Amino acid sequence: MKSQFTYIRSESLEQALDFLARNGPETSLLAGGTDLMIAIRNGEMFSRYVLDISRLPEARVIQLSEGRLQIGAAATFTEIIRSSVVQASAPVLVSACKCIGSTQIRNAGTLGGNVANASPAADGIPPLVVHRARALLRTASTERLVPVEELVTGPYRTSIQPGEVLIHFLLEPVSATYRHSFQRVARRRALAIARMSVAAIASLGTDGIVTDLRLSPGSVTPAPCRMTAAENHLLGKRPDSELIREAAEMVSLEMIRQSGIRHSTEYKKPAVEGLVVKALTELFQE
Amino acid sequence: MKTPNGLECNDRVKIAFRVNGKPMELEVRPWQSALDALRDELGLTGAKEGCGIGECGACTIIVDGNAVNSCLMLAPQLDGRSVETIEGLGSGDSLHALQEAFLAHGAVQCGFCTPGVLLSAKALLDRNPRPDRDEIVEALSGNLCRCTGYQQRTSPRKR
């Protein structure tokens, strides 16, 4: 039986925040609907109200602002893919968004929804992590900026409080000299949730020395994070295949440290190493 | 009925939108999907439910120029939008050029996925009149088909 609820669409952020101030705990937010609609269909959405924030202008902006790339939480994947600003300053996010679902899903689904749903397989999260993205959360009376790694606390769990609205993300843009790679494995070539993914960006000095490297995998750890041991292994060095292989092993060790040995580890250990090797090889190839 | 802070709310939602160019007003249930509203309230049964969870594309419609799964959209979200369905493609008994191309290339078998595929293809061609095979595959990969094997649709020969 479908979930039943009252539908409210707010035309302004103030209106939305005001509504949430009174009804936050009883309200689910609707942006793209690609996840919420499934919960409604299955009768698993128990809120009394569904507040449609998909048209809030504040949550749809994509722009460079004060040295940060601002992406509205209600911006669709398609809008992000087509945005020349994002293409220029966070191309790894564009690569990741292109892998999501299908054209239809990308036309409806939003980056904010991707993060708030907090699936370990969410393709949007690792790119945000490598761009040191922070999320702006607002209530009628408060405002906070939270790093995405702290916002997503575990599989399908976030630190978003009732009454809070995720407005936008602020990413550290990268210059054109940065290299990027998004690698992903799935059970088919489209319309498939990632079995695992890796987002990586890097910069190299003129001497070929790694001056910056940020690496974040998807579906590998319970909550999103950077792979700092692997990053540090390559920082300040001239990468070669041996170093890359060692870095990849550090990632799989970190996976096992955080998630333990499971039935799926037989596959995931070599596969995540493969993804990391591919990502780093792509980053550092001439 | 008003919500505690005065916003309009009801177990019926009034929406106004355009369907295939025609303005339309409708009262829908808040939890009704756009797909069900089109099929059950407007009798536009060209969009089909194949999975109900956005995995097959049989329910594809075009909203403000973008192909979307109407099963993943609440009917109230249609408010103010412009919707294209298969019933608006072609006029009367004459086929749209895309439909003619599908006919000529044997791209129709059982026909259940066909309306969704046509709308995905139309949304692509409206943006990009000369797509290559990769672009066609990207645009149509959200429309599952079990009968044709796809090739009759993904060949760039077709319009």
Next chain:
Amino acid sequence: MKEHAQTAVGVNATRVGARSRLLGRVQFAADMRMDGAVTVKALRSDRHHALIVDLDTSAAEKEPGCLAVFTFKDIPGRNRLGIINKDQRLLAEEKVRCVGDPIALVVGETPDAAEAALGKIRIRYQDLPAVFDPEEALRPGAPQIHEEGNLLIRKVVKRGNPEGAFQQADLIVERVYTTPHVEHAYIEPDAGLAYIDGDGTVVVYASTQNPHYDQKDVASLLDLDEDHVRVIQTATGGGFGSKLDMNVQGFVALAAYLLGRPARMVYSREEAFVATAKRHPLKITYKSGAMSDGRLIAADVRIVGDTGAYASYGMAVATRAAVHATGPYEVPNIFIESTFAYTNNPMAGAMRGFGVPQLAFAHESQMDILAGELGLSPLEIRMRNALRIGSTTPTGQQLTASVGIGKCLRAIAPYYEESLRHDQDACSAFSRRGRGLGAMMYGIGNTGMQNPSTAQIELSREGRITLFTGAADIGQGSCTVLRQLAAEVLRLPPERIEMVAADTQRTTSAGATSASRQTYISGNAVLDAAAQLADVLLSEAALIMKVDRNDLVLEDGVVVSRADPEKSVSFERIAKRAHRTGIPLKWDGYFDPETVPLDPETGAGKPYATYAFACHMVEVEVDTSSGEVRVLHVAAAHDVGKAINPDSIRGQINSGVAMGIGFALMEEYHPGATESMKDYHIPTCADVPEVAAIIVEDPEPSGPFGAKGVGEPALIPTAPAIANAIADALGVRTFDLPANLERVLRASTTAKPC
């Protein structure tokens, strides 16, 4: 008519109903609306095996908008269903045998009301021990699923002296292969609508592959004469075998009959997944014996099949699997045993190929292993063993015509050789490329039993021609092909023939749309009817024109004199005259392929009148770091006898390749776990490369204009070819389908060095 060039067959006639499908106007069952229609929903078991201790429907009945809750006690007739074995219940009686077993039907004024009432039914079960493995199910002391025991069928096919031959063989290869449950995943979930018409007939509209079978089981359920039940096939969004079983038909018929109101039922995707049949998972132990020159001399094949809680087409699948165990090759000494058992898994039934896709995976893997051991090329070993005219099949049938496997192999050879030239990019840091062949044969029609078809052709008083066929066109295009055949005989453009199809009141049975049989069997029935009408047209025209009938030919809706083409008489004029003189203008056609039942001890017989053959070549790229396999190229050669509609055949081939890619790489239904399209993946267009479809025509003398069939053959060679290509790429083979990420990555870890 022989002097005519063919104008209606061998051409890409427009598909019947294509325009209405393109315009989105054709009505599928879920699109039908009828005033006063009520909604039917089923309560289904969430237990694998349990006694129903208590079923309390009282609260549900009190739910607003709930019109009735029906249980097996409300069924007026016999609560038994099943195409071969009547072992299914429309509604469970004392126990449930699998998850998804229907227990009660709720009828509501609206879908919401029915859904709400469904949630109010209280049921108490007493769980019984369950068994999920067919070999365990056959051990003493296993939980008994049906009173008659868990063995569904044990079929043996034997010939020659396999023990002796294995002793002489230069090489023996024995391997075990497994295949999973596979979901048909037609895009249209099952749906139907029933009502009582003015004269009390129960009319059922349904998405179905076999309306005439549905009619029989509905009549038996309702205790009605068959002529009080009318089943009409609606536009059907694919079937692939699963819509051969009764799905919604009995439910809507029962509700409409008991309440006297139109009743509709539409499965959600989740319900279609849990409630309908699957492809039989098979375990195949395959032992081949060959001489050093590659010649096969012996095969010992033991097949164990899981038919789940009910038989459905299990006996047919078991038998066909056995008969096809050696593929398109001549093997003189064989022992094949096919044992199918009941378990508490979902019912497995017919699915495109009836067990042959599974067997082809095994026999084609064996061929490549043998070739590798003997230092022969995969193409060569297949050529050396390919059936030819005069060859004998495992059932002792001698093939006398239309054995196109050699032609298919030769058609594929240039693609295979071209692919060998791609070797230079075979290896990279993350990927290996490989190529593989898959070949098959497939008997057209039911196995060793009568499976006739009938058809009628009528000339109306106005000179219009209508073709009546019981054959259900489920998207494959039978209406189009049958109309082309009639048009060729009557020398008309196909579009001028009206079609009436798959309505039990207006058409007679054409048998099931299964076993790739409609072109060959129903096609011949149509030819029979059309030839009789043509004969009358010529005789009557001779009388009207006062000329020798041998001087007359049919042409474009008239009968015309060959000697004097100015002289002609229209079909309309002939029809008007015949109507006055009382000459019948509706002619019956009939065809039943010549078969000989299989001997119960040895399996000897003539199971099919004709066979289709095919060979596919695929090239794959295996990602050795992730286990992903990408199919790069496919060439598919099919001996169809004669292509009645080449575009339709290419459509079937492309479709079969796509389904074969799914079977090879990604499709696996896990009972109790797989729920919907979210966790069951079929290929998207991004997973299917361009296919070079090659039509081979080795005419079948008994076929309509030489035609055989292609629907199931299209699927069969693809998965074996992919499995062989992966093995070629890695030097390591996977013996279990699908070759998913985990299995391929595991194989990659021991791959041969570049």
